[in-house]
Amino acid sequence: xxxTSAPATPTLAPAPGAxxxxxxxxxxxxxxxxxxxxxxxxxxxxxRPSTLVAGVLQPLIWLVLFGALFAKAPEGLLPEGMxxxxxxxxxxxxFTAFSGALNAGLPVMFDREFGFLNRLLVAxxxxxxxxxxxxxxxxxxxxxxxxxxxxxxxxxxxxxxPGGAGLLLVLVILLLLVFAVTAMSLGLAFxxxxxxxxIAVIFVANLPLLFAxxxxxxxxxxxxxxxxxxxxxxxxFAIEPIRAVYAGHFSLGEVVLVAPYGSLTGAACxxxxxxxxxxxxxxxxxxxxxxxx
Amino acid sequence: xGLRLAKWSSKAVPEAVIELNQVSKRYGSGATAIEALSGxxxxxxxxxxxxxxxxxGAGKTTCLRILSTLLEPDSGAVRxxxxxxxxxxxxxxxxxxxxxQDVAIDKILSGRELLQLQGDLYHLNRAERDRRIxxxxxVLGMDVWLDRRCGTYSGGMxxxxxxxxxxxxxxxxxxxxxxxxxxxxxxxxxxxxxxxQLRDQGTTVLLxxxxxxxxxxxxxxxxxxxxxxxxxxxxxxxxxxxxxxxxVTLRVREFSDEPEALRVQLxxxxxxxxxxxxxxxxxxxxxxxxxxxxxxxxxxxxxLKQADLPVFALAQSKPSLDDVxxxxxxxxxxxxxxxxxxxxxxxxxxxxxxx
Ligand SMILES: Nc1ncnc2c1ncn2[C@@H]1O[C@H](COP(=O)(O)OP(=O)(O)OP(=O)(O)O)[C@@H](O)[C@H]1O
Ligand SMILES: [Mg+2]
Numbered sequence: 036x037x038x039t040s041a042p043a044t045p046t047l048a049p050a051p052g053a054x055x056x057x058x059x060x061x062x063x064x065x066x067x068x069x070x071x072x073x074x075x076x077x078x079x080x081x082x083r084p085s086t087l088v089a090g091v092l093q094p095l096i097w098l099v100l101f102g103a104l105f106a107k108a109p110e111g112l113l114p115e116g117m118x119x120x121x122x123x124x125x126x127x128x129x130f131t132a133f134s135g136a137l138n139a140g141l142p143v144m145f146d147r148e149f150g151f152l153n154r155l156l157v158a159x160x161x162x163x164x165x166x167x168x169x170x171x172x173x174x175x176x177x178x179x180x181x182x183x184x185x186x187x188x189x190x191x192x193x194x195x196x197p198g199g200a201g202l203l204l205v206l207v208i209l210l211l212l213v214f215a216v217t218a219m220s221l222g223l224a225f226x227x228x229x230x231x232x233x234i235a236v237i238f239v240a241n242l243p244l245l246f247a248x249x250x251x252x253x254x255x256x257x258x259x260x261x262x263x264x265x266x267x268x269x270x271x272f273a274i275e276p277i278r279a280v281y282a283g284h285f286s287l288g289e290v291v292l293v294a295p296y297g298s299l300t301g302a303a304c305x306x307x308x309x310x311x312x313x314x315x316x317x318x319x320x321x322x323x324x325x326x327x328x
Numbered sequence: 329x330g331l332r333l334a335k336w337s338s339k340a341v342p343e344a345v346i347e348l349n350q351v352s353k354r355y356g357s358g359a360t361a362i363e364a365l366s367g368x369x370x371x372x373x374x375x376x377x378x379x380x381x382x383x384x385g386a387g388k389t390t391c392l393r394i395l396s397t398l399l400e401p402d403s404g405a406v407r408x409x410x411x412x413x414x415x416x417x418x419x420x421x422x423x424x425x426x427x428x429q430d431v432a433i434d435k436i437l438s439g440r441e442l443l444q445l446q447g448d449l450y451h452l453n454r455a456e457r458d459r460r461i462x463x464x465x466x467v468l469g470m471d472v473w474l475d476r477r478c479g480t481y482s483g484g485m486x487x488x489x490x491x492x493x494x495x496x497x498x499x500x501x502x503x504x505x506x507x508x509x510x511x512x513x514x515x516x517x518x519x520x521x522x523x524x525q526l527r528d529q530g531t532t533v534l535l536x537x538x539x540x541x542x543x544x545x546x547x548x549x550x551x552x553x554x555x556x557x558x559x560x561x562x563x564x565x566x567x568x569x570x571x572x573x574x575x576v577t578l579r580v581r582e583f584s585d586e587p588e589a590l591r592v593q594l595x596x597x598x599x600x601x602x603x604x605x606x607x608x609x610x611x612x613x614x615x616x617x618x619x620x621x622x623x624x625x626x627x628x629x630x631x632l633k634q635a636d637l638p639v640f641a642l643a644q645s646k647p648s649l650d651d652v653x654x655x656x657x658x659x660x661x662x663x664x665x666x667x668x669x670x671x672x673x674x675x676x677x678x679x680x681x682x683x
Contacts, residue, residue, distance in 0.1 A: 059451065059453075075434065075441075082436050147682050148682065152683055155449065159418045159449075160449060326683045
């Protein structure tokens with residue numbers, strides 16, 4: 036153990052008369068605290084990259100294995116004579132973003148459990164929503180990076196490329212989905228008692244949502260009950276427009292989803308996702324307010 | 329911060345920097361509720377190193393968590409630096425440095441990264457933040473290991489890192505919850521030195537402890553807290569002097585028996601200037617008594633001689649804080665600690681405290 040040096044050292048206490056820092060605008064303080072919290076999450080990721088790797092590997096395996104599984108499916112089976120690999124691409128891209136965002140609550144839950152959150156709460160944060168904002172920023176950029184990796188791989192496998200404008204559209208759609216799922220996950224992180232429960236929910240939500248969507252098969256293949264589920268599943272509202280982009284004929288007014296309850300245009304799908312994201316954030320707000328004040 | 333300090337002094341000066349008035353807090357509800365604080369009053373003068381002394385479960389942590397705005401009291405008023413902590417928690421947080429009892433750190437970050445994060449949460453500008461980290465690293469002897477990951481730190485290193493993070497924004501008031509518990513003597517001395525230095529430079533320091541010697545040696549003033557309320561407060565000297573008299577421990581033989589001890593007790597009680605004679609059974613029937621002044625001891629020796637009783641040992645001492653505690657509660661601090669040991673459920677408490 037090193038001893039402290041002789042107290043001819045710098046002053047510890049406030050220098051009388053001199054403010055520690057010049058007063059700054061609320062906005063600059065808000066961005067400072069939010070970025071610092073985001074940086075922490077990225078440092079954690081850089082030092083424990085396994086989540087990032089797993090987040091890319093899992094969908095890659097889906098893409099390669101499932102793509103191969105149906106490689107010899109009879110031609111003309113899928114709408115517009117699409118190959119299965121091309122069909123699957125959109126599903127796996129959305130699934131990647133989705134399962135990444137589903138994990139958003141985990142770091143927050145650990146901070147609650149280990150008391151790190153208290154360290155944040157004794158600090159004079161401009162707004163405690165910085166804590167939530169940091170998670171949203173982190174998980175959004177992370178899942179977008181993961182999705183881009185999958186988009187690139189799908190292109191390499193010959194499953195198509197959306198083109199420049201198309202890519203932008205794909206990213207907008209993914210963003211909306213990621214916001215919605217992140218909100219839900221953060222809500223759970225504050226509502227559930229511990230990380231074990233949170234992991235259980237994530238685990239249970241993951242695969243059924245994948246299978247009960249149009250990621251792996253079109254609605255026309257499904258029995259009625261599953262078709263209904265798939266047509267209500269938020270993932271489907273992201274998958275179908277992206278699929279249309281990949282097929283090269285996306286326009287907002289065009290029907291992209293033929294559901295048992297009617298046909299939806301690309302714009303309608305985007306609208307549903309936007310409403311969902313907004314609704315979930317409004318829904319969890321009271322909970323966050325209660326837990327963070 | 330300096331700005332604010334100046335503001336107080338120009339006002340009609342609330343002399344107490346920290347003021348708790350009739351603060352009550354219970355955990356849980358119904359039959360299992362625990363009353364952690366019941367009408368606690370505390371007043372800490374500016375620039376004072378103030379000790380909060382009490383056994384396990386006395387309510388020290390609860391009190392400090394309320395001060396740090398982590399916890400809201402059920403009732404009562406809390407003022408820090410003239411501000412109402414319940415109405416203006418953010419301003420109070422700016423004023424306060426809080427070093428919690430159990431340190432939550434991010435094992436995967438280095439100490440420096442943790443301090444940088446902390447600096448950003450207190451909105452220091454980057455240059456000031458980094459300069460301050462260097463400064464504290466030097467004062468607290470952290471330079472060798474500050475860039476290692478926190479997960480590898482010893483208890484003493486963590487405690488110093490936490491002290492540094494509490495001091496980063498130059499708070500006018502520093503609150504520490506048992507800052508030296510479980511530390512080796514050297515780390516403890518290092519922390520004491522820093523706290524004393526802070527006080528000398530004008531910071532108000534409030535620390536909790538259940539070490540009598542620590543508070544006695546370090547604190548300018550103290551409050552003894554037990555069962556969620558303050559039972560005595562003042563400077564150590566005044567508290568001890570208020571007890572009055574000297575403590576005397578007497579043994580007539582190396583091993584007395586009870587009848588003899590009781591006989592001596594009667595004899596001593598009859599002497600003028602002797603108060604409170606207790607037979608200490610656990611110490612081989614020695615006698616503990618309080619005498620009003622030095623002269624009384626001489627008279628005692630005479631009396632014993634006349635009664636043909638020898639004096640094997642006679643020790644005289646000034647009253648200690650332990651005596652203050654004993655006087656106020658009717659038990660020693662050690663007994664109080666033993667009584668509560670095993671009654672608490674740390675896991676359940678952590679769950680309760682989770683947000
Ligand atoms: N989160 C909690 N939930 C339920 N009871 C609690 C909680 N925190 C403290 N208590 C109870 O409140 C009382 C006061 O506890 P507190 O932690 O304030 O005491 P303390 O003086 O800090 O003790 P120690 O010296 O052990 O740290 C105790 O009886 C304790 O069991
Ligand atoms: Mg405590």
